[in-house]
Amino acid sequence: MSARTLVTGIGVAAPSGLGVEDYWAATRVGKNAIGPVTRFDASSYPSRLAGEIHGFDAGEHLPGRLVPQTDRVTQLALVAADCAFADAGVAPGEIDPYDMGVVTAAGSGGFEFGENELRKLWSLGANHVSAYQSFAWFYAVNSGQISIRNGLRGPTGVVISDQAGGLDALAHARRQLRRGSRLIATGGFDASICSLGWASHLHGGLMSTSDEPERAYLPFDEAAAGYVPGEGGALLILEHEDSARARGARTVYAEFAGYGSTLDPKPGSGREPGLRRAIETALADAGCHPAEVDVVFADAAATPRLDREEAEAITAVFGPYGVPVTAPKTMTGRINSGAAPIDVVAAVLAMREGLIPPTTNVELSPAYDLDLVTLRPRTASVRTALVLARGHGGFNSAVVFRSLD
Known part of the structure; x- marks a missing residue:
């Protein structure tokens, strides 16, 4: 099979x-x-x-x-x-x-x-x-x-x-x-x-x-x-x-191609958070090079430390301004366990339409080298999407979804 x-x-x-x-x-x-x-x-x-x-x-x-x-x-x-x-x-x-x-x-x-x-x-x-x-x-x-x-x-x-x-x-x-x-x-x-x-x-x-x-x-x-x-x-x-x-499935949205998860090290250890490794593991699982990723759906914690950690992880993998990043959950709030699955839905619908939804209301801080999609949606060919999520206590997870077209 x-x-x-x-x-x-x-x-x-x-x-x-x-x-x-x-x-x-x-x-x-x-x-x-x-x-x-x-x-x-x-x-x-x-x-x-x-x-x-x-x-x-x-x-x-x-x-x-x-x-x-x-x-x-x-x-x-x-x-x-x-x-x-x-x-x-x-x-x-x-x-x-x-x-x-x-x-x-x-x-x-x-x-x-x-x-x-x-x-x-x-x-x-x-x-x-x-x-x-x-x-x-x-x-x-x-x-x-x-x-x-x-x-x-x-x-x-x-x-x-x-x-x-x-x-x-x-x-x-x-x-x-x-x-x-x-x-x-x-x-x-x-x-x-x-x-x-x-x-x-x-x-x-x-x-x-x-x-x-x-x-x-x-x-x-x-x-x-x-x-x-x-x-x-x-x-x-x-x-x-x-x-x-x-069975003749009438609709196929995307392939679930890759997954990675890590735990952050003990606070005060001096070691970097685990999000970058989760991203790299998910990409490796999908057999996907960072250059193939068309958009990243960010966890978007909205606290300075967590935002910095996430931005640094994305930049470490993709380079400064290396990939469009968005966080449509700014329209809905953070929905705990429900947030990332909703982001996955947004990712596969972005593939269907060729449109990256915006991160509303946000003015990107110059402290972050991110290509953040703000103010309005961005037309783009979206064939591969990365979705990130971080949980309280040091959980980090990343998934890769890929268009079948």
Whole structure:
């Protein structure tokens, strides 16, 4: 069987759009989706902006019995999964359920569901806590619910490595395909815009405290002062090329060609961060020379130290101003485990259209030798894209996607 792993379906739930076409229509033109928090009263907190998905009613997309059992993050994941399978054209019974699996990433689990049940516990007593709390909060719940809803009985799992987890999940899915599975649904989701989740974000000490939606999240800008959280994620259908061709897959977006991951050294060790090695490992895995990469989708932490480390890693591999770099997550906020899979979606859609989406609102600092795509989209032939993600605690991941055209 061919070793090539193909993307044959996509589902996305992002602050800038629910569904591939809505998401891309907003992203390609740089439409900002960051605004004041509305999901809870954030007025007493130092950070009050987020990338929220407005107008989402789970009851319009999911069975009524399922809605009270699930947290918002799982509802978003299930809707994205429905879209991804429909996009891939995979009909029930077409593939043996034991040949299909799911691997997702999660950084926070069902925070909002858990918070609501804690309120019931404290105010009403233990008998009023939902039985669904036993799994609705859990990191693996998205994989489990996607598996049940879509009849996937093959390899199933969850990856937890903060912001890098979304790429690590894709890599684990590719491993399962190489071990004999025919189809793996994979990606990552997070939705922690609630008071409990907000406290967790604030504890990290890296959130922006600006109240200006266009000036709050500014990676690689001299004014960079932290990130804005977002919610959502993306699910991709990955298949072996031979299997996809055999079933007559109607859409093939790109090849998942390479992956690399590293951990940063101990702070104070004097050794360089691990991102450069992750990039080089991913390129080597893809058999790709740096000159072949047409765009880099940056992690874009928006703190001076992390931005400097990422810029230095990109420059070390590609040279000063050696490759276009973009961070469309400036329109949505950082979505933890969901951020990098959304970037992968943007990368393969950039290949489809020949258009690199912009890093909105940012004025590149002269301290960084980056060819950052800002202000407006850039027309370009995009055949190979590199997506980067870094997680709290020193996780670094990189993936290479390649056009089949």
